[in-house]
Amino acid sequence: MPATHALVEKLSCLFDLAPEESAALHALPSRLVRLAGDEEIHRAGDCPTSCFVVLDGLVCSSKWIEDGKRQIMSFYVAGDLPDIRTLHLGVIDCDVTAVGPCQLAVIEHGDLQALCDAHPRIASALWRCTLVVGSVYREWIVNIGHRSALVRLAHLMCELMTRLEAVGHARDRICNLPLTQIHLSQATGLSAVHVNRSLQELRKRGLITFGGGRLTIPDWDGLTRLAYFRPDYLYLPQARRRAA
Amino acid sequence: MPATHALVEKLSCLFDLAPEESAALHALPSRLVRLAGDEEIHRAGDCPTSCFVVLDGLVCSSKWIEDGKRQIMSFYVAGDLPDIRTLHLGVIDCDVTAVGPCQLAVIEHGDLQALCDAHPRIASALWRCTLVVGSVYREWIVNIGHRSALVRLAHLMCELMTRLEAVGHARDRICNLPLTQIHLSQATGLSAVHVNRSLQELRKRGLITFGGGRLTIPDWDGLTRLAYFRPDYLYLPQARRRAA
DNA sequence: CGACAAATTGAGCCGGATCAAACTGAGTGG
DNA sequence: CCACTCAGTTTGATCCGGCTCAATTTGTCG
Numbered sequence: 001m002p003a004t005h006a007l008v009e010k011l012s013c014l015f016d017l018a019p020e021e022s023a024a025l026h027a028l029p030s031r032l033v034r035l036a037g038d039e040e041i042h043r044a045g046d047c048p049t050s051c052f053v054v055l056d057g058l059v060c061s062s063k064w065i066e067d068g069k070r071q072i073m074s075f076y077v078a079g080d081l082p083d084i085r086t087l088h089l090g091v092i093d094c095d096v097t098a099v100g101p102c103q104l105a106v107i108e109h110g111d112l113q114a115l116c117d118a119h120p121r122i123a124s125a126l127w128r129c130t131l132v133v134g135s136v137y138r139e140w141i142v143n144i145g146h147r148s149a150l151v152r153l154a155h156l157m158c159e160l161m162t163r164l165e166a167v168g169h170a171r172d173r174i175c176n177l178p179l180t181q182i183h184l185s186q187a188t189g190l191s192a193v194h195v196n197r198s199l200q201e202l203r204k205r206g207l208i209t210f211g212g213g214r215l216t217i218p219d220w221d222g223l224t225r226l227a228y229f230r231p232d233y234l235y236l237p238q239a240r241r242r243a244a
Numbered sequence: 245m246p247a248t249h250a251l252v253e254k255l256s257c258l259f260d261l262a263p264e265e266s267a268a269l270h271a272l273p274s275r276l277v278r279l280a281g282d283e284e285i286h287r288a289g290d291c292p293t294s295c296f297v298v299l300d301g302l303v304c305s306s307k308w309i310e311d312g313k314r315q316i317m318s319f320y321v322a323g324d325l326p327d328i329r330t331l332h333l334g335v336i337d338c339d340v341t342a343v344g345p346c347q348l349a350v351i352e353h354g355d356l357q358a359l360c361d362a363h364p365r366i367a368s369a370l371w372r373c374t375l376v377v378g379s380v381y382r383e384w385i386v387n388i389g390h391r392s393a394l395v396r397l398a399h400l401m402c403e404l405m406t407r408l409e410a411v412g413h414a415r416d417r418i419c420n421l422p423l424t425q426i427h428l429s430q431a432t433g434l435s436a437v438h439v440n441r442s443l444q445e446l447r448k449r450g451l452i453t454f455g456g457g458r459l460t461i462p463d464w465d466g467l468t469r470l471a472y473f474r475p476d477y478l479y480l481p482q483a484r485r486r487a488a
Numbered sequence: 489c490g491a492c493a494a495a496t497t498g499a500g501c502c503g504g505a506t507c508a509a510a511c512t513g514a515g516t517g518g
Numbered sequence: 519c520c521a522c523t524c525a526g527t528t529t530g531a532t533c534c535g536g537c538t539c540a541a542t543t544t545g546t547c548g
Binding site for chain 2: 036043061062063065066069071073085089090091093094117124125127128130131132133134135137138140141142144145146147189213228232233235243
């Protein structure tokens with residue numbers, strides 16, 4: 001039951017799990033899947049019959065644009081449920097892809113639905129998770145719509161670092177981040193060339209180190225100030241109880 | 245109970261309402277509110293204790309950017325529940341504003357929560373509504389991130405027309421749309437000047453008529469082709485039963 | 489060593505921003 | 519009925535951030 005721990009971890013930050021809720025989560029059947037980088041999990045138009053929890057690694061959702069380009073709409077880190085919306089929407093309207101090597105816990109729709117039916121508070125918490133993802137989409141619209149290349153990249157770095165820290169996958173402003181500059185360009189709507197130059201500028205200012213699948217932010221205050229980063233939109237639980 | 249009809253209408257497109265579900269919706273207390281244009285409904289940072297259904301008019305959510313500009317993240321039409329996420333997220337991270345004159349049906353969180361608790365299928369349907377809104381966010385990210393000004397505006401026009409038609413507020417590709425060019429610029433991340441010139445181009449090509457709070461699309465095929473508009477992402481129900 | 493993806497650099501160009509001014513139309517008040 | 523105001527629209531001119539194209543370099547892996 002590999003999904004158990006990740007879900008218990010995530011949900012116990014949102015509310016106090018009752019014993020029977022906890023037991024139901026532990027009883028949830030799931031299947032461990034390991035993926036190498038750049039493997040497709042869903043393709044736009046698919047009708048998945050299962051959902052998955054990211055246990056480790058990075059996942060993104062993206063769409064191919066008419067002109068052959070690609071827009072990444074969001075990243076998902078450990079504990080996230082990138083495709084939980086398929087439980088209610090059926091067909092998925094975008095690709096879901098493993099960015100680097102990943103571990104996933106796959107749960108059948110039927111099992112997840114049964115869990116939600118039997119435990120309304122768990123259903124509510126999962127609903128809430130999808131709402132937070134929506135909030136992140138809104139911030140991306142702001143970021144892409146109105147901010148300059150430099151600020152846009154800085155903001156993305158701040159977001160990813162914050163989210164990874166929240167799930168214990170970053171410490172001291174250092175994290176593994178298996179993104180290429182191509183990925184960054186697809187996520188920010190910039191050209192790869194311009195991403196390259198903007199990253200150099202961020203490095204020159206001593207704000208970040210990025211490369212080889214690793215991001216460090218030596219000057220967190222400077223970067224957040226540049227990026228106008230306010231983490232409110234991530235609705236991070238105040239770690240009610242960091243241990244299960 | 246002004247909210248009743250709008251909600252029954254919306255939900256009955258998603259699944260067959262059982263008699264008791266229908267009764268519960270009819271019993272849902274709500275309060276009618278009329279707003280003139282440009283009235284603020286929520287401000288970022290608020291913690292609303294009620295939600296509302298748009299009965300008539302246009303509502304948008306937006307954020308003020310650090311440099312004094314504004315990004316509109318989404319529009320809501322009749323039948324939509326722009327702030328239903330506050331039921332689970334508490335604090336709201338963006339402004340919610342009436343664009344033109346509006347009629348809203350306000351429902352207290354407590355009443356809505358009780359409805360969801362008692363009728364899980366209604367809760368699921370409302371969850372689904374929030375997922376569709378998320379899907380629209382994703383498409384906006386694509387639109388703003390990768391498309392040219394002309395295409396971007398065309399796509400927005402297609403989306404709004406489609407959504408208004410789906411709720412019977414547009415016919416023959418004609419609808420009321422109380423948007424200024426300023427609003428359009430804030431929604432697309434373009435300057436107002438450039439919106440003006442792009443609209444002229446769309447008009448010159450015979451694709452749209454827009455002005456005085458009214459949009460008409462004389463050449464729907466042409467506009468959708470230009471905009472690469474594929475309505476899948478709106479997850480419109482296939483009007484299972486257009487009458488209650 | 490070769491092969492290939494990713495990162496980097498340079499040069500030139502263009503879409504859309506900015507700034508500034510004029511125009512339009514719907515009130516509104518004298 | 520006209521003068522005034524004010525929001526929204528339109529036009530013109532100029533500028534620049536970021537794109538494109540193309541070539542080179544680096545790093546990694548077989």
